[in-house]
Amino acid sequence: MKNVNTEFLSRLKSRDDDAWFELWEVFGPALERMVERFARRCFSPDTVRDVSQETLLRLAKEIHRFDPERGTRFSTWLFQIAHHVVCGEFTYRNAKKRGEGVRPGALDPVNEPIGPSTAPSDDYEWSVFRAKVYRGMRLAGQRLDFLPFEVYKARILRGMKSKDIAVAMGISEPTVSRYMKKVRSTVRETIGEVVRSYSFTEDEENEVARAQLDRRDELFDDALADIYAREEESRQGYDTISRAVMTFRGGAR
Amino acid sequence: MRVFALPIFFLGFWEVMAIIGIAILVSYSLKRGRRHEQEQRYRRLPRPRPPVPAAPPPPVNIVGLTLALMVFPVVLAAWAIASIGDIFAVPAHLFVGTLTGTISLFITLIGGSPRKLWKSSGVQFVLAWKSLRSMIVRLFAMFGMGGLVRGKPKPPPIPASRHASPRPVPGHRTYPFEDRYRIESLLGAGGSTARLFVVRRVDGARPVGDRMVLKYFDMGMGSRLEEVIRESRGMQVAKDMGIVLDHHLDRNHFYYVMPYYEGETLTRASARLHRHLKADEGLSADSIRTCLAWMSELLRTLDGYHRQGVIHKDVKPDNLIVTEQGVRLVDLGLLTPLASALTLTTHGTEFFRDPEMVKLAVQGKRVRDVEAVRFDIYSAGAVMYLLLDGSFPACGPLSRISRPGPMALSWITSRAMAEGEKRYPSVAAMRADLEAVIAKAAESGYDAIPVSALPSFSGFDAAAEAAPPPPPVILRPEPKMAPPERLVPISGRPHRSNSTGSAVAVVIGVLLMIFVAAGAVFLLLASGGVERPLSEGAPRITRDGLFSAPPSPGMVEARPNPDPPPAITPAHIVGSIRNWRAKLADDLLPSTSVGDLERVPVLLVSDGTSGADEIIGATKVVLQKSGILYHPSTTLAANVRTVLEPGIGAEAVRDFLLSKMAGDTLPFVIWIRHVDDQPRHGRCGYQVVCFYGPYRHSIFFSPPTVGRER
Structure with missing residues (x-):
């Protein structure tokens, strides 16, 4: 097995606050969507967030037991914990309905095998990868100047032509091309960096190639735009519930 | 006049009188319906559970039944006289309910959506049932059998005031602000445990001025101290900016009042912009x-x-x-001072x-x-x-x-x-x-x-x-904050009108004009004439009074002393701490010895002024030399300061410390604050306030002399 980068894992184990925040930033949205799917819309958005955070709390308790050498993906492990937390929440609710009101005993997700019902779907693994790409893009945005990154966003994410961008921005077309090249290179680097940081198995690292992010120039841009569009769609799809709740609350004013 | 004479010409005198009678019944019914809805709204306001009523009387009073049967015709006549209002009310409500129901049905059949009319019709039937029920209950009660038909005891009746808004009744728990503000409605709750009310100021018995929003925290109804602290942080600044009109803070309640803005949220306005795209x-x-x-x-x-x-x-x-x-930007729940x-x-x-x-x-x-x-x-x-x-x-x-x-x-x-x-x-x-x-x-x-x-x-x-400097923020609310009845038309697009609905409305309007005119006459007679203006001597809340901050409840202000107080020195502060401990051990905490209290650390809190900081620095040195324990945490001191600044009492400080120091010994809090009250009380110096648990003691000192004691 390939020697994977375990620096991030070490930071998690040493209770580095920044690492835990990064974990939440990267895996949080995917986790929330997964919990929402588990709960089959039985939970309110607030409960979904609570359960997601409960998952991370459980993760914090068990993080010392995670061993990437066994070949288990980190995302799969997280999935399994989330599954147990959601089941626990359902059990608690049923107990409450019966009048018992007692939270069920703690589950030990690590020792239980992954059955067919608890195996993560490809969608979930894909959403985790998209979250990593999103994180890489944000990192590039932080490192680059504002103007080049805006040019790249306009070209890739909004699908504008170089000529239109040049007119709208008030810069020349060669400048646009130069910015595109520079930003593309940085984005490629940061995505690679993020994927290496948050992946602990060889299979996870190979996802870059499977997503066609190892290709050159325009093909890389197309793959990136596709991943972004799916990620945006996914986040906005999940946000529908929140939006409905927020609109309802706003309407009550 | 001919127009009014025409009906008499065609219909004859008795027919016109019948129409007027019906109009009176209709207006009476509608007025009662409106009052009923108002009472229902008021009852829906969240209130603590009322006290459990006394046990109801026995269902059948044998003695009463026997006596009533002996004088049966008299009792029946008395019942008829007592129920005269209900006897007329039942057919009136049934008639109006049927009429509005029929009109609603007609409008629905031609494609309209008369929700209000349907609701009004329903209310009329409910009132008819209530009148009928009260007649039956009264009849049974007169025969000593009230217990058979009387349901569960009702809450105390709400007196119907002529001045629209229902008032709380004696015995019903009222909110502490209801002597100054009249509740008009309840707004949707936000993320905190506070309740939001639309209120108006009361002057004497009637509401005056514009509508305002009152945010109310009650420790007895689930609000937490942390929320109160958070919300009260920027209160003074908010008042200076005119976005908070009034506030009040005491041991269990906290509320503040903001202007009320009628309109729609930007969420809805934005949705309207994008709806057809x-x-x-x-x-x-x-x-x-x-x-x-x-x-x-x-x-x-x-x-x-x-x-x-x-x-x-x-x-x-x-x-x-x-x-x-x-x-307009609303909701000041998270308003935070930049220097916090x-x-x-x-x-x-x-x-x-x-x-x-x-x-x-x-x-x-x-x-x-x-x-x-x-x-x-x-x-x-x-x-x-x-x-x-x-x-x-x-x-x-x-x-x-x-x-x-x-x-x-x-x-x-x-x-x-x-x-x-x-x-x-x-x-x-x-x-x-x-x-x-x-x-x-x-x-x-x-x-x-x-x-x-x-x-x-x-x-x-x-x-x-x-860039030109932006205009300064409005320091006081605009004099006219009357909410507009109409919303802003977005992008100049006129509101869509329903031509069918308009035509129906015109027809109904013409039909009801006669009823309304007669009803107005009835109302005028029933209400005793034109509304009386307020008497000159009625108490009024002036604008200055509204804006004046209530005194800080937690602070004990020393009275002016003919003898000048001693200058503040670290030695005096240490002496005050020792005296306070002795007083606590002797008087307030008899089960605790001075030795026990000496093991309690002292937390010195400054008010943020440089003078107080300097005094605290010098006092820490003296405390160290004297062997008195002090709490070294400057963070905790800074946090306590933010609690003390709004003027919260000793118990609140204790609660705050308990929330921050789980398991640790609660310290003595010594708060040193600079007081410059020369114009009012002729004093200027430092106030040293000692807090311990629910107890508080305050001493006033003059400013330090030039040769400070160290």
């Missing part, structure tokens, strides 16, 4: 102009907040009300909350140690995103505006939501860009504005200097 269609120029006008107002308001040294921290479309006067020493919290609303703020909060940063104005800038960018895109910025700083539109606006949105140093450094810089777009659009249209024409494109410094 296709997925790949951009906003029209009119819509963009409207959005930019709203954004400009929001930025001006935020700039005013920041200049006053506070951030709003919860800018979102639901907290922006679109009124005829413009966009408290730790940053993650409160806010997802999608409109800066992710960077969450990160800093997780790191435990204090508000004053970060550039907190940036959080409001991010939120303003997110609001702009919503206006331009019609959806939430789900991807945070990477969110893209999917609708085609001016690149310059996309640039402003992205820059407001950008991370790190790329974000606008101030609201003024963002506003300068926005104003530039508005100005240039008048010449060439939105799409023709290149991003390079924005002031921020070539560096913010020059732009900020060139």
Whole structure:
């Protein structure tokens, strides 16, 4: 097995606050969507967030037991914990309905095998990868100047032509091309960096190639735009519930 | 006059009298229906559970039944006299209910949606049933069998005042503000445990002035001290800015009053703008102009907040009300002073909350140690995103505006939501860009504005200097805050009208005109004439009175002493601590010895002035030399200071300490504050307030002399 980068894992184990925040930033949205799917819309958005955070709390308790050498993906492990937390929440609710009101005993997700019902779907693994790409893009945005990154966003994410961008921005077309090249290179680097940081198995690292992010120039841009569009769609799809709740609350004013 | 004479000519005298009689019945029924709805609204207000009533009387009173049977005709006559109102009310309500029901059915059949009429019809039937029921109950009661038909005991009746708003009744628990404000309705609750009411000031027995919003926290009804502390932090600044009109704080309650703005939320206004757009269609120029006008107002308001040294921290479309006067920012729940020493919290609303703020909060940063104005800038960018895109910025700083539109606006949105140093450094810089777009659009249209024409494109410094200073924030609410009845038409689009509905309304209006005229005569007679003006001697709350801050309940103000108090020195403070301990051990805590209290550390808290800080520094040295334990944490002292500043009492300080120091020994809190009250009490110096548990002691000292004792 390939020697994977375990620096991030070490930071998690040493209770580095920044690492835990990064974990939440990267895996949080995917986790929330997964919990929402588990709960089959039985939970309110607030409960979904609570359960997601409960998952991370459980993760914090068990993080010392995670061993990437066994070949288990980190995302799969997280999935399994989330599954147990959601089941626990359902059990608690049923107990409450019966009048018992007692939270069920703690589950030990690590020792239980992954059955067919608890195996993560490809969608979930894909959403985790998209979250990593999103994180890489944000990192590039932080490192680059504002103007080049805006040019790249306009070209890739909004699908504008170089000529239109040049007119709208008030810069020349060669400048646009130069910015595109520079930003593309940085984005490629940061995505690679993020994927290496948050992946602990060889299979996870190979996802870059499977997503066609190892290709050159325009093909890389197309793959990136596709991943972004799916990620945006996914986040906005999940946000529908929140939006409905927020609109309802706003309407009550 | 001929018009009024015509019915008499055609119908004859008795027919006209019958019509007038019916009109009177109708107006009476409708008036009663309105009052019924008002009472129902009032009863729905959240109140603590009323006390359990006494046990009901036995169902059948044998003696009463026997006596009533002996004088049966007399009892029956008495019942008829007592029920005369209900005897007329039952057919009146049935008639009006049937009439309104029929009209509603007719309107429904021709495609209308007369919800109010249906509701009114239902209310009339309910009232008819109530009148019938009260007649039956009265009859049974007269025969000593009231218990058989009387249901569960009702809450005390609510007196129907002529002046519209229902009033709380004696015995029913009232809110502590109800002697000053009359509740009109309840608003939807937000994220806190507070309750929001629409109120009006009361002058004597009647409400006066404009409607206001009152936010009320009650410790006995689930509110927490932390919330009160958080909400009261920026209260003084908010009052200075005129966005809080009044506030009150005591041991168990806290409330503050804000102006009420009638309108719709920006969420709805934005949804209306995007309702008819296709997925790949951009906003029209009119819509963009409207959005930019709203954004400009929001930025001006935020700039005013920041200049006053506070951030709003919860800018979102639901907290922006679109009124005829413009966009108004509401909800001061998270108002935070920029100089606050408290730790940053993650409160806010997802999608409109800066992710960077969450990160800093997780790191435990204090508000004053970060550039907190940036959080409001991010939120303003997110609001702009919503206006331009019609959806939430789900991807945070990477969110893209999917609708085609001016690149310059996309640039402003992205820059407001950008991370790190790329974000606008101030609201003024963002506003300068926005104003530039508005100005240039008048010449060439939105799409023709290149991003390079924005002031921020070539560096913010020059732009900020060139930009005109924003007008200062309104220090007092505008004299006329009367809520408009009509909402702002967005982008000049007229409201759609239903021609069928209008025609039906005209027909119904003509039919009911006669009834209304007769009803008006009846009402005038019934109400005893024209409304009487307030007497000259009636008490009135003046504007000054409304704005005057209530005295801080937690503070004990020393009376002026003919002998000048001693100058403050560390030795005096140490002496005060020893005396206070002895007093506690002797009088207040008899089970505790002085030795026990000597093991309690002393926490010295300054009021933030340099003089008090200096005294505390010197006192710590003396405490160390004297062997008195003191609490070394400056963070805790700073936190306690923020609690003490609003003037919360000793118990609140204790609760705060308990929440912060789980398991540790609670310290003596010695708060040294500078007092400059020369004009009122002729004194200037330092007040040393000692807190321990629920006890408090206050001593006043003169300012230190030139040769300070160290």
